[in-house]
Amino acid sequence: MRAHHLFLGTLAALLVRAPAAAADGEDLAGLLNETVVTAATQTAEVSHDAPATSTVITSDALLKYGARTVGEALDLLALGTMSGSDLSAFSDLGARGVSIAGSSGEHFLILVNGVRVNDVVNGAASVGRLSGMPIELIDHIEVILGPGSVLYGSNAMLGVISIVTKEAKAFSGARVGIESEIPTSIRPWLGFGQSFELFGSRGEISTEIEYFKQWGPSLYVEPAYGGIDPATNKPYRYTFSPVGTGVWGGADTSTLSQYEESSMLGRARLGKFELTYDALLGKTPTNVVASDFGTEGHSIYRRLLVDLGYAAQLTSVVFLKAHTFVNAGDTNTTFYSSWEPNCPDPSANCRFNSLLESVVEGVEATPSFDWFKNGTLVTLVGAEAERRSGRSVLNDFNAATGAPVLLSYGVFDHKDVAVAAYAQQTWDPVRWLGLNAAGRLDYDPRFNPVFSPRLALRVDPWSGGTLKAIYSHAFRAPSFYESYFSYPLQPTSVGLRPEYEESFEGSIEQRFAGQKILFGAFATHWTDLISYYQFTAQESAQYVANGKAFLPPAYIERNLSSIKNWGFNAAFEGARVSNAFQYGVNLTAALAFQQQPGAAATPLDVSPRVFGNAHVSYDLPGDLPTIALALSAETARPFQGAFTAGYEPIPYSPPQLIIHPTISGPIPAVRGLSYRVTAFYATTDREPYRIGPALSPSAQNTSPSLVPIDRARAVVSLTYEF
Numbered sequence: 001m002r003a004h005h006l007f008l009g010t011l012a013a014l015l016v017r018a019p020a021a022a023a024d025g026e027d028l029a030g031l032l033n034e035t036v037v038t039a040a041t042q043t044a045e046v047s048h049d050a051p052a053t054s055t056v057i058t059s060d061a062l063l064k065y066g067a068r069t070v071g072e073a074l075d076l077l078a079l080g081t082m083s084g085s086d087l088s089a090f091s092d093l094g095a096r097g098v099s100i101a102g103s104s105g106e107h108f109l110i111l112v113n114g115v116r117v118n119d120v121v122n123g124a125a126s127v128g129r130l131s132g133m134p135i136e137l138i139d140h141i142e143v144i145l146g147p148g149s150v151l152y153g154s155n156a157m158l159g160v161i162s163i164v165t166k167e168a169k170a171f172s173g174a175r176v177g178i179e180s181e182i183p184t185s186i187r188p189w190l191g192f193g194q195s196f197e198l199f200g201s202r203g204e205i206s207t208e209i210e211y212f213k214q215w216g217p218s219l220y221v222e223p224a225y226g227g228i229d230p231a232t233n234k235p236y237r238y239t240f241s242p243v244g245t246g247v248w249g250g251a252d253t254s255t256l257s258q259y260e261e262s263s264m265l266g267r268a269r270l271g272k273f274e275l276t277y278d279a280l281l282g283k284t285p286t287n288v289v290a291s292d293f294g295t296e297g298h299s300i301y302r303r304l305l306v307d308l309g310y311a312a313q314l315t316s317v318v319f320l321k322a323h324t325f326v327n328a329g330d331t332n333t334t335f336y337s338s339w340e341p342n343c344p345d346p347s348a349n350c351r352f353n354s355l356l357e358s359v360v361e362g363v364e365a366t367p368s369f370d371w372f373k374n375g376t377l378v379t380l381v382g383a384e385a386e387r388r389s390g391r392s393v394l395n396d397f398n399a400a401t402g403a404p405v406l407l408s409y410g411v412f413d414h415k416d417v418a419v420a421a422y423a424q425q426t427w428d429p430v431r432w433l434g435l436n437a438a439g440r441l442d443y444d445p446r447f448n449p450v451f452s453p454r455l456a457l458r459v460d461p462w463s464g465g466t467l468k469a470i471y472s473h474a475f476r477a478p479s480f481y482e483s484y485f486s487y488p489l490q491p492t493s494v495g496l497r498p499e500y501e502e503s504f505e506g507s508i509e510q511r512f513a514g515q516k517i518l519f520g521a522f523a524t525h526w527t528d529l530i531s532y533y534q535f536t537a538q539e540s541a542q543y544v545a546n547g548k549a550f551l552p553p554a555y556i557e558r559n560l561s562s563i564k565n566w567g568f569n570a571a572f573e574g575a576r577v578s579n580a581f582q583y584g585v586n587l588t589a590a591l592a593f594q595q596q597p598g599a600a601a602t603p604l605d606v607s608p609r610v611f612g613n614a615h616v617s618y619d620l621p622g623d624l625p626t627i628a629l630a631l632s633a634e635t636a637r638p639f640q641g642a643f644t645a646g647y648e649p650i651p652y653s654p655p656q657l658i659i660h661p662t663i664s665g666p667i668p669a670v671r672g673l674s675y676r677v678t679a680f681y682a683t684t685d686r687e688p689y690r691i692g693p694a695l696s697p698s699a700q701n702t703s704p705s706l707v708p709i710d711r712a713r714a715v716v717s718l719t720y721e722f
Contacts (some may be wrong), residue, residue, distance in 0.1 A: 021712050034511075039142045039162035040434065041424060042321075042366060042380060043150055047437055048466040048509050050144075051436040051456030053221075053569060055079045055586075057141040062102060064617050066662035066678030066715065067135060068179075070163065071127035076613050076660055078143045079518075079571045079586040081159070083127060084606070086640075086689035087256060087707055090717065091128035092606070095145055095158040097524060097567050097590020099607045100529075100638040107476060109148060109156035111499045112163050113267055115307040118155050119329050121358040121390040127161065129212065130301055132263035132280035136719070139166040139396070146475030146522070147503050148471040151382070151419055154477040157501045165267055165276075168193035168204035178718035184710075185214035196531045198270060201693075206214045207266025209275075214259040217293040219708040221293070223250030223701035224692045226509035229340050237338040238293050248692045249705050253294045256285050257710065272312045278305040287707065290693045291340040292349065297335035300504070304328045322365040330357040336399055339693065343396075344405070351399040352411070354405065355392065356481065362386040380424040389415040390480035394487060395524035414485035418444045418576050420522040424688065434458035442475075446483055450475050462509040468520075474501045482530055482557050488709065489554040491543065497559050497581055501526045507569075515574030522590075526563035528532050529594075529713075533558045536552040562602060564590040580619040587612035594643075602643035608634040624666035632658045639704055640690045651703040653688040676717040685711045 034046040035056035047054050049141065055078045069074035071083035071091050082099060090104035100107060104124035111119040111131070118125040126132075129310045141163050148156030162464060170194035177186040189210035196203050226236035226246050235246030261282040268275045288295040297507065309323035333354040337343050343350035366382040394410035422440035429435075436456040443449045454472040475498040486492040507520030532555045540552040540641040568592025588611055592604040605611075617628035637653040644648065664676035686706040695701050 006084075008187070009715070017555075018671050019605045026233055037142050037144070037150075038114075039144050039160050039436075040424065041178055042114075042382075043368065043426075048511070049052070049434060049458060051146075051454065051458070051468070051470055053079065053145045053468075053505065053507055055143040055571075058142070059139050059170070060134050060139060060638075061615075062662065062663065064142075064626055064628045064674065064675060065615055066628070066660060066664070068532075068715065070131050070133050070141060070161070072137075072139060073135075074127065074143065074161070074622070075632045077584075077586075077615060078141075079614075080145045080569050080588045081143060082608070082611055082634065084221055084687050084689065085128065085707060085709065086284050086687065086694065087691065089266065090130060092125040092689070093127060093158070094607060096565065096569070096588060097592045097609065097611075098158060098524070098565050098604060098605075099401050099564060100524075101606045106155060106479065107155075107157040109152050109160045110163070110718075111152075111160065112278055112305065113165060113307070114162070114309070115276055115305060115323070115325055116152070116327065117278075117305065118228070119303075119358045119359050121325065121329075121392070122331075123155055123476065129259045129261060130280070130282045130284055131216070132208045132261065132265060132278060133163055134191070134208040134263065134265055134281065136175075136189065136191055137206065137265055139170060141490060146505055146524075147452070147454070147472040147501055149442075149450075149474035150418065150440050151422060151424065152452040153225065153384075153452075153570070154475060154498070156476040157476055157499070161550040165265060166193070166206050168195045168206045171208075172204040173722050175719060175721040177717060177719040179714045179715065181214070181713045184216040185259075186711065187212040187213065187546055195531045202270035203268070203270035205266065205268040207264065207268075210262070210266045212261045214257060216254050217710055218252040218254040218258055219256055219710070220252050221249035221691065222257070222705040224248045224426060224695055224705040225698070226339075226693055226695055227698075227700075231340055236340065238290070238691075240295070240336070240338065242291060242347075246547075248290075248293050249584065251294070255294060255296050256708065258296070258298070259284055260585045267353070272310055274309045274311070276305070276307040276309070278303065280304075285334055287336050287691055288333075288337070288690070289337045290342055291335040291337050293692070295336040295363070297333075299333040301329055301331045302329055314367075317371065318367060319370065320365070320367045322363075324361075326361050326362045328359045330355065338519075345398070348401040350405055351397045352394065353397070354394045356390070357392075358388070358480070360386050360388050376428040378426045380426075384420045386418045387415075388480075389413075390482065407560065409582040410485055410487045412480070412486075413563070414480055414484055416445050432460040442477075444477055444498075446478065450477075450498055454647050462525055466507075466509040466511075468509075470503070470505040470506075470507070472503050474503070475499060478530060486620045488549075488551045491549055491553050491556050493557045496530065496557065497528050498530050499526065499559070502531065514517040514576070514579075515573075516572070518571040519568065520570075521566075521568045523566040524563075526565070528559035529561040529563065530557055530562045532556070533560060538623070560597055562595045562708065563592055564592060564601070565594070565604075567591060579615075580621075583614075584615045585612065596644075603638055605638045605642050606640050608637045610635045623666050623668040625663050628662045628664075630660040630662075637688045637708065638705045639688045641694070641704070645694075647697045647703060653686060653706070654684050656682060656684045658682045658695045670720075672721040674719050674721075676719075677714070678711070678717075679714045681712045685709060 016224040040050040040052040048286035063093040074081045093105035106123035110315035130206040144160040191208040193206035237244030238248035263280045307325035364384040368380040391413040396406040420442040478496045505522040573584030593601040611634035613632040615630040662678035667673045
């Protein structure tokens, strides 16, 4: 069903009750300003009715505030979310005060036009430069905070990010554009949208192709001191130099800021059928422990996502949605390491190649039953089946000669089938009361079936006011990499279980005269988090004695830790002067503590206790520009590994403020040509993610070397619509 039909249908349902709303004094302008979300329940509803805390970022806001990526849009405009870069192939992504370093966003579920993007091998999905999501084609982004496994299964623990692309009517004709982060990048793009009629059915297509290349800037990397290699009694080597210095970093390098991406995204519709397609080829820098400094280590990532959907009103009561899809991708990582534990030949420099591949083929059917034909009592049921495959191989070569050093380890090649069934019942017995009860059962052959429930209550006790109470469960299945990967120092995990989350949430929202105030509190408990367990010398020797390994292992992935997290979200947004003047503030304050076996609970590293954003814009009349300013801020964050590495005092990053002004508008002298000039400035030049060798504290290593970032840049964009 078309998005605008969903919106009009929802609005019509509301207007059926308009006399009661008018009696309560709720103005029509406030009603029309209501955002519509679908990701929370798979049905269109105004946000204050949805059983979740949500943010909708519109296409107008994306362009107005100069967002370059989905992650940047979340940082500047969404409630409760935060992103960061640890220089992996995927961005780090957190919410409600929980950010798990190195997780690559695997605790968020990413959807494009309702289709899962996360892959099965490592569970990750990107919202950064590797997302392949052209900003110009995005109609809106729905950010649903909190557990979403009840309808979507694995990964939806921190929330669901649903990206919806534009229809042809909003992207009609041909258009081209070019953008540059002067003078470090270039991004040309081409878009096209068209409505048509074929075989007596109405159809449309909207698509965009983009290319992005970034070659700088050169960033300074703080030095790390590895000292003397006890095996050779010489300084460790962290470069291609034949003689090691024991020092990693301590110089400028542009290898950490070299990105390249080509992507195509779009959808086509004919009658009741819709095709979504997404293709991506990307190259990113890597952040591999003990990789040689200044070498061009990189990951090449490919993705192909194709989904064919069907939607039809079968009867006055029954509406059916069904789709079949293929999600295929691979990641080929190359890095160089001369560090002796990685490269056993002290006279060589080693080149490592890692390949991860995944393919998921699936089908899902979701009928819904509107029993009274007015949206007050709706039953939704669904069933899903996926055929999955994933494989891995790791090879080690002499970087100079190409001769093999160690071949075909870290190998797995696994295929299986996973199935799930779910049901949701919504009931609005009276206008001011809404109930939502739902549950999902997932079967994965690697572990016992998982049940994910949700119970939600909504009450509108007074005009414009909404109270919500939500209880929900979520889980993240182990990725294929976590379940099956091994190499000489890391045995294959045995009996790995899913990670679980239990969440309680309550909120109050008040809408008045085109404005909204929201306050919500939450408490979550995470258990069975997967992390590395370090073997003791005795355990390692016993592993070999029992015949489980040829070499004494160093670590293994297990369900080890737990997290307790609680806090609040607050938001205020509104518009004045016929929506020309818009403003908003989002704030989250949270405590998150991680518990490791046999240790005291510690604050969760890389997670801020307070963070948020603010934005304001004004659309000047006629061809005059739109002026906008967005800010994001966060308090100090503990470094990655701050509470386990042994540093004293515990190292924290300083508080950070990012300032993001934008001016945009048409160029009056050239019909169809528009511009956008934006800039950003960050008050710090480091992310709290470790880079380089993981060294213990010493007189020369008082704090770890951290990922450097570009602090300031101007961005210029031109668009021409034919």
